[in-house]
Amino acid sequence: MKILHLSDLHFPTRIPFLQLRGKMIVGYLNYTLRRRKKYPSYVWSSILKSVETLNPEAIVVSGDITNVSHELEFQAAGKILSELPQDKIFYIPGNHDRYTKHAVGGNPFFEKYFSKLSGDSISHNAEYIRIKKIGDLHFVGWDSSLPLSILNAYGTIQPQVVETTQKILREKKIEDYVLVCHHPIWNPEERQETIHHRLRNREEIAVLLKKQPPLAFLHGHVHTNWVKFPGPLMPYYVINSASSTRLDDTRHQCGFHLLEIQNRNLKIQRYTYNQEQSKFTEAPLVSYSEKE
Ligand SMILES: [Fe+2]
Numbered sequence: 214m215k216i217l218h219l220s221d222l223h224f225p226t227r228i229p230f231l232q233l234r235g236k237m238i239v240g241y242l243n244y245t246l247r248r249r250k251k252y253p254s255y256v257w258s259s260i261l262k263s264v265e266t267l268n269p270e271a272i273v274v275s276g277d278i279t280n281v282s283h284e285l286e287f288q289a290a291g292k293i294l295s296e297l298p299q300d301k302i303f304y305i306p307g308n309h310d311r312y313t314k315h316a317v318g319g320n321p322f323f324e325k326y327f328s329k330l331s332g333d334s335i336s337h338n339a340e341y342i343r344i345k346k347i348g349d350l351h352f353v354g355w356d357s358s359l360p361l362s363i364l365n366a367y368g369t370i371q372p373q374v375v376e377t378t379q380k381i382l383r384e385k386k387i388e389d390y391v392l393v394c395h396h397p398i399w400n401p402e403e404r405q406e407t408i409h410h411r412l413r414n415r416e417e418i419a420v421l422l423k424k425q426p427p428l429a430f431l432h433g434h435v436h437t438n439w440v441k442f443p444g445p446l447m448p449y450y451v452i453n454s455a456s457s458t459r460l461d462d463t464r465h466q467c468g469f470h471l472l473e474i475q476n477r478n479l480k481i482q483r484y485t486y487n488q489e490q491s492k493f494t495e496a497p498l499v500s501y502s503e504k505e
C-alpha cells in the first residue's frame with residue numbers, strides 16, 4: 214500500500230477586502246503581505262506530476278487547506294484539489310480551516326466542501342472522528358483545531374475521542390490503521406512548539422493511544438518534514454509532512470513523504486522541491502528516535 218502524505222497546502226485565494234471580518238482581516242493581511250509569494254502555483258503542478266509518477270494508492274492531506282476559512286477559499290481549494298484522483302483521497306481539517314466561529318458548528322465550510330473526501334463520521338458528529346477504507350487500509354481522521362484568537366494556533370483532542378475511536382475499531386475488528394491529525398503528538402528537541410502552537414494535551418493522548426496504537430500518526434502544522442521511529446512511549450511512526458506547496462526558507466523545507474506499508478512494515482521516502490530541476494526529487498529522510 215503506497216500512501217502519499219501532503220499537508221498545509223494553504224492555497225492562495227483572493228478575497229474581496231469587504232468580505233473579511235474580525236480575525237480574518239489580520240490573518241489575510243499577514244498572509245497576503247508575507248506568505249502569498251511563497252505558494253506559487255508551479256509547485257502544485259509539480260505535486261500533480263509526482264502523483265502521476267509515484268502512483269500512490271492513497272493520498273492524505275493533513276489539514277490547513279485554506280488560510281482564513283473564507284468560503285471562497287474552500288471553493289477555490291475544492292476546484293484545485295479536484296485534479297487529484299478523488300477515490301484515493303483522505304482529508305482532515307487544520308487550524309486554518311477552523312479559523313473563525315463560522316468555520317465550526319452547524320454547517321461548517323470544511324464539511325460542506327470536503328466531507329465526501331474525509332471519510333464517514335463514526336461518532337454521530339458529537340466529536341470529529343472519521344474513518345475511511347482505501348485499498349485494504351483504514352484511515353482515521355481527528356480534528357485537533359478550534360477557532361482561537363489571532364495569537365493562538367494550539368490544538369487539543371478530547372480523551373473521549375481516543376476512547377470512542379478505539380471502541381469503534383474493536384467493534385469493526387480493525388487492527389491496522391493510520392491516524393491523521395493536524396497537530397503533532399511529538400516534536401524533536403530542537404523543534405519544540407510554544408504553548409500557543411502545540412497540541413496541549415499531547416502526553417495524555419499518547420498514553421491513551423498506547424492501548425491500541427496506530428501503524429503511524431500522520432500530521433502537519435509545522436511546515437517542514439521529519440519522521441520519528443516507534444519507541445516505548447509512542448510505539449508507532451510519527452510522520453510530519455511539510456507544507457507541500459510552500460517554497461523553502463531557512464526554517465522550512467517544501468516537501469512530502471511517500472509511505473509504503475507491507476505486512477505492518479513501513480518504508481518511508483522523503484521528497485523535497487528541487488528548484489533547479491523544477492520538480493520534487495528524493496531527499497535524505499530527517500529521522501529521530503523518541504528521546505531526541
Ligand atoms: Fe499550516
Ligand SMILES: [Fe+2]
Pocket residue numbers: 277307308309366395433434435
Ligand atoms: Fe496549522
